[in-house]
Amino acid sequence: MNLMASPSSNGQTPTETLNPSATTTADQNPNCPMDSEDPTKSAEPHIQPSNAQSVDDSENNNQGEKRKREVEEEEVVDDAAQAKGTADPSLHPLHKTSLCSYFRRNQGSCSHGSTCRYAHGEGELRPRPDNTWDPTSERAKKAMRVGEVEDGAEKEGQEIMMTDAVADDDGEGDGEGGCLDPSLSKCLVHLPQRWQSDNLKKFLTDEGIQFKSAKKKKGMMVGFVTFETTEQVRIATEELEGKSAGGKNIKVSDVIPRSYDQKIKSAMALPQSIDSALDPEKNELVPMPSDGSGSKSKSARAVVTPLADLPYQEQLDQKKNSVMQILIKLTRNARKACPAGVSIPEWILKSREIGGLACQLEGILESPLKNGYRNKCEFSVGHSLKGKPTVGFMLGNFREGVTAVEEPVDCPNVSRIACKYALIFQEFLQQSELPIWNRFKNTGFWRQLTVREGRLPEKATDVESPEVNISEVMLMVQVSSKGFDHELVTGELRRLALVFSKGAAETDPPLPLTALVLQDHQGISNVAPADAPLRPLCLPNTGSGSEVEVNGDVAEARIHDHISNLRFSISPTAFFQVNSLAAEKLYALAGDWAGLGPDTLLFDVCCGTGTIGLTLAHRVGMVVGIEMNASAVSDAHRNAEINGIKNCRFVCGKAEDVMGSLLKEYINVPQKNDKLLGLSEAGKKAVPIVQEKDTSVDNLQDANRILDLEVENGDSVSRHSENGGEEPKNTVEKGCTTENESSSQVQFKNFVAIVDPPRGGLHPTVIKSLRTHEHLRRLVYISCNPETLMANAIELCTPSSEESKKGNNRAWRKMGNAGLARHRAKSMPMSEPFRPVKAMAVDLFPHSAHCEMVMLLER
Numbered sequence: 086m087n088l089m090a091s092p093s094s095n096g097q098t099p100t101e102t103l104n105p106s107a108t109t110t111a112d113q114n115p116n117c118p119m120d121s122e123d124p125t126k127s128a129e130p131h132i133q134p135s136n137a138q139s140v141d142d143s144e145n146n147n148q149g150e151k152r153k154r155e156v157e158e159e160e161v162v163d164d165a166a167q168a169k170g171t172a173d174p175s176l177h178p179l180h181k182t183s184l185c186s187y188f189r190r191n192q193g194s195c196s197h198g199s200t201c202r203y204a205h206g207e208g209e210l211r212p213r214p215d216n217t218w219d220p221t222s223e224r225a226k227k228a229m230r231v232g233e234v235e236d237g238a239e240k241e242g243q244e245i246m247m248t249d250a251v252a253d254d255d256g257e258g259d260g261e262g263g264c265l266d267p268s269l270s271k272c273l274v275h276l277p278q279r280w281q282s283d284n285l286k287k288f289l290t291d292e293g294i295q296f297k298s299a300k301k302k303k304g305m306m307v308g309f310v311t312f313e314t315t316e317q318v319r320i321a322t323e324e325l326e327g328k329s330a331g332g333k334n335i336k337v338s339d340v341i342p343r344s345y346d347q348k349i350k351s352a353m354a355l356p357q358s359i360d361s362a363l364d365p366e367k368n369e370l371v372p373m374p375s376d377g378s379g380s381k382s383k384s385a386r387a388v389v390t391p392l393a394d395l396p397y398q399e400q401l402d403q404k405k406n407s408v409m410q411i412l413i414k415l416t417r418n419a420r421k422a423c424p425a426g427v428s429i430p431e432w433i434l435k436s437r438e439i440g441g442l443a444c445q446l447e448g449i450l451e452s453p454l455k456n457g458y459r460n461k462c463e464f465s466v467g468h469s470l471k472g473k474p475t476v477g478f479m480l481g482n483f484r485e486g487v488t489a490v491e492e493p494v495d496c497p498n499v500s501r502i503a504c505k506y507a508l509i510f511q512e513f514l515q516q517s518e519l520p521i522w523n524r525f526k527n528t529g530f531w532r533q534l535t536v537r538e539g540r541l542p543e544k545a546t547d548v549e550s551p552e553v554n555i556s557e558v559m560l561m562v563q564v565s566s567k568g569f570d571h572e573l574v575t576g577e578l579r580r581l582a583l584v585f586s587k588g589a590a591e592t593d594p595p596l597p598l599t600a601l602v603l604q605d606h607q608g609i610s611n612v613a614p615a616d617a618p619l620r621p622l623c624l625p626n627t628g629s630g631s632e633v634e635v636n637g638d639v640a641e642a643r644i645h646d647h648i649s650n651l652r653f654s655i656s657p658t659a660f661f662q663v664n665s666l667a668a669e670k671l672y673a674l675a676g677d678w679a680g681l682g683p684d685t686l687l688f689d690v691c692c693g694t695g696t697i698g699l700t701l702a703h704r705v706g707m708v709v710g711i712e713m714n715a716s717a718v719s720d721a722h723r724n725a726e727i728n729g730i731k732n733c734r735f736v737c738g739k740a741e742d743v744m745g746s747l748l749k750e751y752i753n754v755p756q757k758n759d760k761l762l763g764l765s766e767a768g769k770k771a772v773p774i775v776q777e778k779d780t781s782v783d784n785l786q787d788a789n790r791i792l793d794l795e796v797e798n799g800d801s802v803s804r805h806s807e808n809g810g811e812e813p814k815n816t817v818e819k820g821c822t823t824e825n826e827s828s829s830q831v832q833f834k835n836f837v838a839i840v841d842p843p844r845g846g847l848h849p850t851v852i853k854s855l856r857t858h859e860h861l862r863r864l865v866y867i868s869c870n871p872e873t874l875m876a877n878a879i880e881l882c883t884p885s886s887e888e889s890k891k892g893n894n895r896a897w898r899k900m901g902n903a904g905l906a907r908h909r910a911k912s913m914p915m916s917e918p919f920r921p922v923k924a925m926a927v928d929l930f931p932h933s934a935h936c937e938m939v940m941l942l943e944r
């Protein structure tokens with residue numbers, strides 16, 4: 086059923102050209118702090134003792150590389166020490182913290198003698214400010230060996246919390262409906278991810294291992310093996326432990342199995358608490374894990390809100406520090422990425438004055454709400470460690486063999502309302518005729534529950550009791566309907582709607598319930614594509630006992646929230662910041678830093694439902710929002726309308742497809758129509774919200790022109806009518822010309838972009854467009870993933886070289902974010918780079934390790 090710089094020849098580090106601190110001066114005077122940032126000095130090669138030149142070239146290169154690494158490592162430590170304020174001005178913190186390679190190579194002689202800043206032998210060696218040792222030293226090697234042992238011990242304790250049945254129900258191998266008997270089962274960890282069951286079976290057979298069944302899923306690093314006898318288990322464990330497979334050493338681990346069997350459950354009428362009815366100790370059919378209940382394992386609270394036990398101020402300090410590290414990393418990488426022969430930018434040179442930070446970190450804004458702040462929770466459906474069908478949070482990563490789901494109890498970021506809905510659904514599932522989703526086998530029906538809450542406008546008192554403010558709730562249930570009987574499904578969905586309605590009404594005080602939506606998704610992970618079919622379920626009036634209608638209008642399935650006194654309409658799959666009150670602070674900060682005025686054209690890149698652009702629209706001439714999710718764009722149009730905002734335009738398309746054309750259209754307007762420059766009112770008139778069939782708007786043609794031009798340039802853009810929530814048309818216009826259009830196009834003096842991309846950051850094409858449009862002088866980057874902000878900032882802020890180089894395209898596979906960004910920076914067309922001006926951390930996610938980061942870039 087389907088519901089719907091090259092190494093120098095003298096063997097010295099090639100980084101000196103990029104690392105002004107490693108100059109002769111600094112080397113000759115070990116007490117001289119590495120703060121000399123004179124770019125002219127930086128270009129001077131470090132003069133080495135003549136005896137160094139006797140070493141052959143390859144060794145030179147190796148030594149050079151090694152020293153380069155040392156210098157880079159030192160920079161980090163040094164920067165970190167300075168950032169922490171622990172730098173000792175009387176003695177350079179890195180003095181004698183690295184072994185002198187010349188001393189070592191030349192049997193104890195170095196021309197710098199006692200003035201050398203590097204340690205002459207292990208005896209002189211000092212620990213680094215971060216308490217680590219020179220990685221080439223004996224001390225470091227010893228520490229590493231101890232670390233490996235400890236690490237191994239820790240990994241040994243790591244449990245494979247696989248609570249989904251792994252075998253086929255035909256009982257191939259492990260019997261008991263696919264449940265693993267812990268005494269006859271083992272997990273093999275660190276297997277090649279590409280392996281499937283057949284590869285694992287072949288491997289075991291080749292190794293002469295006797296086994297009953299072997300299961301492995303592509304993408305996982307874990308495989309599951311069952312045996313006939315405990316003797317087979319013992320031999321396999323001894324033989325396989327530490328054996329190499331695909332370059333990694335296998336670990337043999339215990340399994341926490343699914344211990345609660347669906348068959349038993351469906352034979353019983355379950356009371357409210359399933360725990361009391363099904364004592365796993367008495368469950369004869371399915372044995373429990375050897376420790377009794379998986380009690381060693383983590384709680385949802387520990388996984389989802391790992392900082393919850395820290396005082397809030399400490400959480401903030403921790404987040405601020407990690408953003409600081411990102412800023413240090415940005416400087417270091419931008420310095421490394423600077424092409425040879427190009428002056429190092431001033432901001433990098435000045436970074437020494439502020440502990441290596443790329444720019445000042447102004448601090449961290451705290452969340453107005455600390456608890457229950459999340460307005461959206463995605464609860465997984467799965468089996469708990471005790472094998473109970475559960476609605477809550479997964480305890481780890483599926484790839485690593487964890488499928489256990491635990492209830493969201495004691496997760497302080499979740500509202501009481503969301504917890505209650507999770508519990509209602511859980512109790513429903515425990516009696517449902519339809520199976521819950523099995524991640525290992527990709528089978529089952531019930532997958533996920535999303536609870537979205539809409540809040541009334543904030544009042545001063547609301548922070549104390551935020552739940553009073555939750556006025557609307559939308560529930561979205563994700564299922565995989567393929568292959569299930571239509572009638573059975575319809576019956577279960579009717580019952581579900583009734584259970585939610587009753588549960589909401591019978592709770593004291595009653596829970597808000599605005600919409601119930603079904604999302605049908607067949608994919609492997611629960612992350613459904615934006616176009617996964619949605620179907621609203623009518624909610625019965627529990628008082629009247631009327632029949633439940635299993636249909637409705639999806640456009641009406643929406644909730645509302647408020648930010649900066651504006652009302653936002655949110656459809657089921659549209660992005661909306663999960664902490665609305667903190668988001669308000671975030672957007673205000675971005676607006677303040679963006680330098681807005683009536684002559685500003687603001688590009689709101691990755692605009693979602695239009696929140697940033699709409700909250701700032703009164704401060705600019707015009708907003709152009711870009712967003713790829715069609716229903717979010719439709720929401721943005723609706724939000725502009727319900728708030729009476731007329732100077733915004735929202736374009737539906739991937740930013741990488743449309744950004745270049747939009748910038749070209751708006752920024753490269755010939756300056757021949759000065760009367761149109763910088764007029765907010767003109768902006769309001771010229772670009773109407775209504776893009777179709779509204780002849781009352783003067784410049785309707787202008788509004789559509791961008792789309793036409795984009796198409797002409799080969800970009801695909803979806804266009805939407807603003808007709809009160811109707812689904813966007815997603816049509817692509819073709820064949821229109823742009824002749825004479827720029828003469829009537831509104832012109833602005835100030836072009837600003839606020840970008841707020843998803844975790845992966847901006848697409849390289851978008852970065853290139855932003856970077857190469859020189860009239861775009863200011864850019865505010867908002868990111869929920871500071872690592873990708875840092876990577877994108879490397880590309881935006883590194884000077885380009887005369888010859889743009891094409892790198893080795895294969896090399897990217899092995900690169901981290903920063904390495905990849907440095908690699909891409911090499912091919913950036915000649916253009917003025919941005920510079921980081923200031924940054925701020927904003928805590929949108931109290932108790933979790935995540936933090937939003939905002940950075941102002943200018944040129």
Ligand SMILES: C[S@@+](CC[C@H](N)C(=O)[O-])C[C@H]1O[C@@H](n2cnc3c(N)ncnc32)[C@H](O)[C@@H]1O
Pocket residue numbers: 660661662690691692693694695696697711712713714717738739740741841842843844848869
């Ligand atoms: C972090 S959200 C920010 C949304 C919005 N600025 C807000 O604060 O509500 C990122 C948004 O980018 C959209 N998005 C993701 N990839 C995109 C792309 N390639 N082009 C345009 N939008 C994209 C997502 O749909 C999502 O709405």
